[in-house]
Amino acid sequence: MDVAQLLGPEGPLARQVPGFAPRLPQQRMAQAVTATLEDGGALIVEAGTGTGKTFAYLAPALLSGVRVIISTGTRHLQDQLYGQDLPVLRRALKSPTQVALLKGRGNYLCLYRLERTEQEGRLASPTQVAELQHVRRWAGRTRRGDIAEITDVPETSSLWPRVTSTVDNCLGQECPHLEDCFFARARLDALAADVLVINHHLFCADLALRETGFAELLPEAEAIILDEAHQLPEIATHFFGQSLSGRQLTELARDTVVEQARDAADFPELRDRAEALAAVEAALREALGTGERRAPWREVAEQPAVQEAVGRLTEALNRLREALKEAGQRGKGLESCRRRAEDLMQHLLAVTGAERHSDAVHWFETHGRGFTLRLTPLDIAPTFRTRMQERPRAWIFTSATLAVGESFDHFAVRLGLQDYAGLRLDSPFDFARNTLLYHPPGLPEPTSSQYTAALLEAALPVLEASRGRAFLLFTSHRALREAEEGLAGRLDYPLLAQGAAPKAALLREFRALGNAVLLGTASFWEGVDVRGEALSCVIIDRLPFASPGDPVLQARIESLRQRGEDPFQCYQLPQAVIALKQGVGRLIRDVTDRGVLMLCDPRLLTKFYGRVFLDSLPPMPRTRKLERVRAFFAE
Secondary structure (H helix, E strand, O other): OOHHHHOOOOOHHHHHOOOOOOOHHHHHHHHHHHHHHHHOEEEEEEEOOOOOHHHHHHHHHHHOOOOEEEEEOOHHHHHHHHHHHHHHHHHHHOOOOOEEEOOOHHHEEOHHHHHHHHHHOOOOOHHHHHHHHHHHHHHOOOOOOEHHHOOOOOOOOOOHHHHEOOOOOOOHHHOOOHHHOHHHHHHHHHHHOOEEEEEHHHHHHHHHHHHHOOOOOOOOOOEEEEOOHHHHHHHHHHHOOEEEEHHHHHHHHHHHHHHHHHHOOOOHHHHHHHHHHHHHHHHHHHHOOOOOEEEEOHHHHOOHHHHHHHHHHHHHHHHHHHHHHHHHHHOHHHHHHHHHHHHHHHHHHHHHOOOOOOOEEEEEEEEOOEEEEEEEEOOOHHHHHHHHHHOOOEEEEEEOOOOEOOEOHHHHHHHOOOOOEEEEEOOOOOHHHHEEEEOOOOOOOOOOOOHHHHHHHHHHHHHHHHOOOEEEEOOOHHHHHHHHHHHOOOOOOOEEEOOOOOHHHHHHHHHHHOOOEEEEOHHHOOOOOOOOOOOOEEEEOOOOOOOOOOHHHHHHHHHHHHOOOOHHHHHHHHHHHHHHHHHHOOOOOOOOOOEEEEEOOOHHHHOOOHHHHHHOOOOOOEEOOHHHHHHHHHO
């Protein structure tokens, strides 16, 4: 059988996998993937919701006979591929292919840092003490050391950075626990695997590390398959830039204090210099202003308080670096701290320096008590294209949202893809019968201060008709909070809002309630799968154009203008179209799903670019009449 037959009505999957339904788009994609794995080159595939793209690339990968690296957008999808989809396919295809899972080192328990944290004994709260006890008990029985296995400690716990390692603080070959290191074991498994499942952050970290010419994280492979590929350009941009965070500085200071107490107790000045670094880090955070902010570095670089704080930080880090040069020979932990101090000094000079880069933007962001200073490249296409050319193989990029209209140009240009085959597969779901697109009439322009209030008035009768069972997706946290206040006490259905609980917990509650209304921002626009009647309505407040105040966007716009290009047409509009397609994709997740999509932004019908958005959506019947919405739900 060829791969299309394997996925067809007489194939092993149809016989052995419960609920498997043969789909022609899936078979077409599998054939295209197989051809690319055999012949090499680049393939871009947009596979609409319900295509079954996961099996369409996993089956060819298992049958290819070459080493394949599969990279996903999130760790959740990574776990699903490795723990659910691949085992099903291997059994059905009777495949002997060896499969492995590899995450970034921060996802694995570090036995050395667990031991140090227990010895230090200084924890912030009784909650952390209990969490540390959970981790210790789990450490004695886990085989993989993947912290996703622990359900007793929240993902957001501040304990995790103390019992996991980073590229900065890992001791590497000098670690006394190297033989038992979970991350090292996972890398060995990865080296031996025929099919390796990773995520985009790890993939891009490997590309950035190879750029230095010194090392690599991943094994060589003949093929790379990148799922959720629409996320790749932004993630790659982060890894090909430079950054320095307050957290890196405070962790260096804290780790130096711990190692000094262990291996250099007669060197109290080392501790003093580490504590001085922590103090000036806090001073820089204060100088950058209160609240959350993203802005070009030039907006604050000349402020006296910021200049003074940067100067003091540079001096404190340099003094600590000099002390660590003297103490580094006393212990492996101190030597690691010395290397980290050297690296952080280089990054500090790069992200605060006066040198201006025409191909990069200096900017900063503040969040809570933390901050990050960044130097971000404006265009990663040349770098990414070079990495691809250095490693000739099959490259497959796939997602439900890669095209703008019928074209892949926007995605291809951002990654420097020149010679590629494109395949666009529409969703096999019957949108014409099972959906309705509603444009509420009479809403003001989104710039109006009354816009969100007017939107809620238009949404209330729709929510009544849908009997709850809805997502309200917003483009800003401010609009979400306004909506939360505006809907309080006005719904007969449970109201859930992003931020009230972890995302996974909110989704579990939403599914369990069956009639809830959930308010969400960016993290709920993609990667969320609610099948069945619990989600029967998706309301989107605005077209998701990126914030014009974002410093990276501002710099990209200016760079495009200088090159004589129209930044709106070639960047801002395509980005917004892809983001909207992700949000719309939450509505119909299965063949039996039905639902109403309410797109509120009047610009869809009043601006010339509205047609670009509408042409990129599935073929849905459209209406401006509330009566049709009520009739749809009454059927």
